[in-house]
Amino acid sequence: MTTTKALVCDGCGQEASAEHIARRLQRLEWTTRYRPVHINTLLLGAFSPQEERDFLYAPSGEFRGEAALLLDALGISTAGKTAEAVQAEFQRAGFFLTHVLECPLDTNAGQEAEAAALLTKRLETVATRIRRSLKPKRVVLISQALGPSLEKILTLELGCPMVLDNGKLFEFDSPEPENAVARLRKALAMEIAFTKGFARTSWNGTSGRSLAGHGEQSK
Numbered sequence: 001m002t003t004t005k006a007l008v009c010d011g012c013g014q015e016a017s018a019e020h021i022a023r024r025l026q027r028l029e030w031t032t033r034y035r036p037v038h039i040n041t042l043l044l045g046a047f048s049p050q051e052e053r054d055f056l057y058a059p060s061g062e063f064r065g066e067a068a069l070l071l072d073a074l075g076i077s078t079a080g081k082t083a084e085a086v087q088a089e090f091q092r093a094g095f096f097l098t099h100v101l102e103c104p105l106d107t108n109a110g111q112e113a114e115a116a117a118l119l120t121k122r123l124e125t126v127a128t129r130i131r132r133s134l135k136p137k138r139v140v141l142i143s144q145a146l147g148p149s150l151e152k153i154l155t156l157e158l159g160c161p162m163v164l165d166n167g168k169l170f171e172f173d174s175p176e177p178e179n180a181v182a183r184l185r186k187a188l189a190m191e192i193a194f195t196k197g198f199a200r201t202s203w204n205g206t207s208g209r210s211l212a213g214h215g216e217q218s219k
Contacts (some may be wrong), residue, residue: 006173007021009021009024009103011024011028011101011102011103012024012101012102012118012122013101013122014106015106020103020106023103024103027048027055027057027058027102027103029104030055030057030059031057031098032089033087034057034091035091036091036094036095036096036165038093038094039137040093040136040137040138040140040186040203041094041096041136041137041138041139041140041163042098042130042136042138043095043096043097043099043140044098044099044126044130044139044141044143044146044148045066045098045099045100045104045142045172046102046115046119046143046144046145046173047099047100047102047103047125047143047145048099048102049065049066049104050105051065053067054066054067054068054088055067056070056071056090056097057087057097059083059084060084061078061083061084063078063086064171066172069172069177069180070097070172071086071090071102072185073180073181073182074093074095074159074188075090076090076093078187095183096134096136098134100119100122100126101118101119105118107195115145117148119145119148120149120152123149123153123156124156125151127156127157130160131157131158131159135159137160138160138161138162139160139161139162139163140158140162140163140170140184140188141153141162141163141169141170142169142170142171142172142184142189143169143172143173144171144172144173145173146202147169150169157177163187163188165184166179170183170187171183201216
Protein backbone atom coordinates (compact mmCIF):
# COMPACT_ATOMS: atom_id res chain seq x y z
CA MET A 1 0.00 0.00 0.00
CA THR A 2 1.39 3.38 -0.97
CA THR A 3 0.75 6.67 0.78
CA THR A 4 0.53 10.05 -0.88
CA LYS A 5 2.66 12.75 0.69
CA ALA A 6 0.83 16.05 1.13
CA LEU A 7 2.14 18.92 -0.95
CA VAL A 8 3.43 21.83 1.15
CA CYS A 9 3.25 25.37 -0.23
CA ASP A 10 6.64 27.11 -0.41
CA GLY A 11 5.03 30.47 0.28
CA CYS A 12 3.36 29.65 3.58
CA GLY A 13 4.27 26.16 4.76
CA GLN A 14 0.67 24.97 4.76
CA GLU A 15 -0.55 21.80 3.11
CA ALA A 16 -1.63 22.84 -0.37
CA SER A 17 -4.29 21.74 -2.80
CA ALA A 18 -4.07 22.48 -6.52
CA GLU A 19 -6.39 25.44 -5.92
CA HIS A 20 -4.14 26.75 -3.16
CA ILE A 21 -1.05 26.57 -5.39
CA ALA A 22 -2.87 28.30 -8.25
CA ARG A 23 -3.93 31.13 -5.96
CA ARG A 24 -0.40 31.41 -4.57
CA LEU A 25 1.12 31.67 -8.07
CA GLN A 26 -1.45 34.26 -9.14
CA ARG A 27 -0.76 36.52 -6.15
CA LEU A 28 2.99 36.04 -6.60
CA GLU A 29 2.68 37.23 -10.21
CA TRP A 30 0.68 40.31 -9.19
CA THR A 31 3.14 41.14 -6.40
CA THR A 32 6.32 40.65 -8.42
CA ARG A 33 5.07 43.08 -11.05
CA TYR A 34 5.29 45.93 -8.53
CA ARG A 35 8.40 45.00 -6.59
CA PRO A 36 10.78 47.99 -6.52
CA VAL A 37 14.31 47.49 -7.77
CA HIS A 38 15.49 49.10 -4.52
CA ILE A 39 13.15 48.69 -1.56
CA ASN A 40 13.14 51.58 0.88
CA THR A 41 10.47 50.29 3.27
CA LEU A 42 9.35 46.68 3.58
CA LEU A 43 5.93 46.34 5.19
CA LEU A 44 5.65 42.91 6.80
CA GLY A 45 2.32 41.41 7.81
CA ALA A 46 1.46 38.00 9.22
CA PHE A 47 -0.89 36.44 6.67
CA SER A 48 -1.90 37.44 3.15
CA PRO A 49 -5.54 38.64 3.24
CA GLN A 50 -8.34 36.16 2.61
CA GLU A 51 -10.24 38.52 0.30
CA GLU A 52 -8.77 39.66 -2.99
CA ARG A 53 -10.19 43.16 -2.46
CA ASP A 54 -7.97 43.50 0.64
CA PHE A 55 -4.84 42.41 -1.24
CA LEU A 56 -2.86 45.49 -2.27
CA TYR A 57 -1.52 44.07 -5.53
CA ALA A 58 -4.81 42.67 -6.85
CA PRO A 59 -5.70 44.14 -10.27
CA SER A 60 -9.34 44.71 -9.29
CA GLY A 61 -8.30 47.90 -7.50
CA GLU A 62 -10.99 47.78 -4.80
CA PHE A 63 -8.39 48.53 -2.10
CA ARG A 64 -10.32 47.54 1.00
CA GLY A 65 -9.10 46.32 4.38
CA GLU A 66 -5.32 46.08 4.71
CA ALA A 67 -4.74 47.66 1.30
CA ALA A 68 -6.83 50.73 2.12
CA LEU A 69 -5.19 51.19 5.51
CA LEU A 70 -1.68 51.01 4.09
CA LEU A 71 -2.38 53.47 1.30
CA ASP A 72 -3.91 55.86 3.82
CA ALA A 73 -0.91 55.58 6.15
CA LEU A 74 1.50 56.20 3.28
CA GLY A 75 -0.45 59.15 1.87
CA ILE A 76 -1.30 57.51 -1.45
CA SER A 77 -4.73 58.52 -2.73
CA THR A 78 -6.83 56.22 -4.92
CA ALA A 79 -9.28 58.89 -6.07
CA GLY A 80 -9.66 58.98 -9.84
CA LYS A 81 -6.80 56.51 -10.37
CA THR A 82 -6.63 53.06 -11.90
CA ALA A 83 -5.35 50.16 -9.84
CA GLU A 84 -2.18 50.14 -11.94
CA ALA A 85 -1.54 53.83 -11.24
CA VAL A 86 -1.95 53.37 -7.47
CA GLN A 87 0.26 50.28 -7.38
CA ALA A 88 2.91 51.97 -9.53
CA GLU A 89 2.94 54.98 -7.17
CA PHE A 90 3.42 52.63 -4.22
CA GLN A 91 6.29 50.99 -6.10
CA ARG A 92 7.97 54.26 -7.11
CA ALA A 93 7.99 55.40 -3.49
CA GLY A 94 10.07 52.33 -2.66
CA PHE A 95 7.41 50.51 -0.65
CA PHE A 96 6.94 46.75 -0.82
CA LEU A 97 4.38 44.64 1.04
CA THR A 98 4.84 41.00 1.95
CA HIS A 99 3.70 38.59 4.64
CA VAL A 100 5.33 35.90 6.76
CA LEU A 101 2.73 33.55 5.27
CA GLU A 102 2.35 34.67 1.67
CA CYS A 103 -0.99 32.88 1.43
CA PRO A 104 -4.22 33.33 3.40
CA LEU A 105 -4.48 31.23 6.53
CA ASP A 106 -6.40 28.06 5.76
CA THR A 107 -9.57 27.57 7.77
CA ASN A 108 -8.14 24.34 9.19
CA ALA A 109 -5.28 26.34 10.69
CA GLY A 110 -7.54 29.01 12.11
CA GLN A 111 -6.85 28.19 15.75
CA GLU A 112 -4.61 30.76 17.42
CA ALA A 113 -2.00 28.22 18.56
CA GLU A 114 -1.79 26.63 15.10
CA ALA A 115 -1.48 30.00 13.40
CA ALA A 116 1.27 31.08 15.81
CA ALA A 117 3.14 27.83 15.16
CA LEU A 118 3.00 28.39 11.40
CA LEU A 119 4.35 31.92 11.80
CA THR A 120 7.18 30.83 14.08
CA LYS A 121 8.18 28.07 11.69
CA ARG A 122 8.45 30.54 8.80
CA LEU A 123 10.43 33.28 10.53
CA GLU A 124 13.94 32.10 9.68
CA THR A 125 13.00 31.59 6.03
CA VAL A 126 11.49 35.06 5.85
CA ALA A 127 14.51 36.63 7.56
CA THR A 128 16.83 35.02 5.03
CA ARG A 129 14.69 36.31 2.15
CA ILE A 130 14.72 39.83 3.60
CA ARG A 131 18.47 39.81 4.17
CA ARG A 132 19.59 38.17 0.92
CA SER A 133 16.92 39.02 -1.65
CA LEU A 134 14.70 41.96 -0.68
CA LYS A 135 17.43 44.00 1.08
CA PRO A 136 15.20 46.88 2.27
CA LYS A 137 16.45 49.95 4.10
CA ARG A 138 13.96 49.31 6.90
CA VAL A 139 11.26 46.82 7.93
CA VAL A 140 7.89 47.76 9.45
CA LEU A 141 5.77 45.14 11.23
CA ILE A 142 2.07 45.77 10.58
CA SER A 143 0.21 42.83 12.11
CA GLN A 144 -1.10 42.19 15.60
CA ALA A 145 -0.77 38.48 14.85
CA LEU A 146 3.03 38.87 14.95
CA GLY A 147 2.86 39.94 18.59
CA PRO A 148 3.58 36.51 20.11
CA SER A 149 6.61 36.22 17.79
CA LEU A 150 7.97 39.74 18.34
CA GLU A 151 10.71 38.70 20.77
CA LYS A 152 11.91 36.11 18.28
CA ILE A 153 11.68 38.55 15.35
CA LEU A 154 13.86 41.06 17.19
CA THR A 155 16.65 38.49 17.37
CA LEU A 156 16.61 37.80 13.62
CA GLU A 157 19.37 39.10 11.38
CA LEU A 158 17.47 41.17 8.80
CA GLY A 159 20.34 43.33 7.58
CA CYS A 160 18.46 46.57 8.26
CA PRO A 161 16.69 48.46 11.09
CA MET A 162 13.16 47.59 12.20
CA VAL A 163 10.64 50.41 12.71
CA LEU A 164 8.42 49.86 15.74
CA ASP A 165 5.62 51.73 17.47
CA ASN A 166 7.42 52.57 20.71
CA GLY A 167 8.66 49.01 20.92
CA LYS A 168 5.39 47.52 19.73
CA LEU A 169 3.79 46.54 16.42
CA PHE A 170 1.72 48.72 14.11
CA GLU A 171 -1.48 46.67 14.47
CA PHE A 172 -3.33 47.09 11.18
CA ASP A 173 -5.43 44.01 11.98
CA SER A 174 -6.59 45.29 15.39
CA PRO A 175 -10.18 46.37 16.17
CA GLU A 176 -9.08 50.03 15.84
CA PRO A 177 -6.58 50.09 12.95
CA GLU A 178 -7.01 53.84 12.43
CA ASN A 179 -4.72 54.44 15.40
CA ALA A 180 -1.99 52.34 13.79
CA VAL A 181 -2.43 54.22 10.51
CA ALA A 182 -1.83 57.59 12.18
CA ARG A 183 1.16 56.35 14.19
CA LEU A 184 2.81 54.70 11.19
CA ARG A 185 2.37 57.84 9.11
CA LYS A 186 4.12 59.87 11.83
CA ALA A 187 6.87 57.30 12.45
CA LEU A 188 7.78 57.00 8.78
CA ALA A 189 7.83 60.77 8.32
CA MET A 190 10.22 61.12 11.27
CA GLU A 191 12.39 58.21 10.17
CA ILE A 192 12.69 59.41 6.57
CA ALA A 193 13.49 62.94 7.74
CA PHE A 194 16.17 61.56 10.05
CA THR A 195 17.61 59.39 7.28
CA LYS A 196 17.93 62.41 5.00
CA GLY A 197 19.56 64.39 7.80
CA PHE A 198 21.95 61.55 8.54
CA ALA A 199 22.96 61.40 4.87
CA ARG A 200 23.70 65.12 4.88
CA THR A 201 25.80 64.96 8.05
CA SER A 202 27.65 61.91 6.74
CA TRP A 203 28.41 63.81 3.53
CA ASN A 204 29.81 66.65 5.63
CA GLY A 205 32.01 64.24 7.54
CA THR A 206 30.11 64.27 10.85
CA SER A 207 28.61 61.28 12.57
CA GLY A 208 24.92 60.51 12.91
CA ARG A 209 22.98 59.55 16.05
CA SER A 210 20.98 56.57 17.19
CA LEU A 211 17.52 55.95 15.72
CA ALA A 212 16.25 54.66 19.05
CA GLY A 213 14.49 57.93 19.76
CA HIS A 214 12.28 57.35 16.75
CA GLY A 215 11.07 53.96 17.90
CA GLU A 216 13.34 52.06 15.55
CA GLN A 217 15.03 48.83 16.54
CA SER A 218 18.47 48.54 14.97
CA LYS A 219 19.79 45.11 14.19
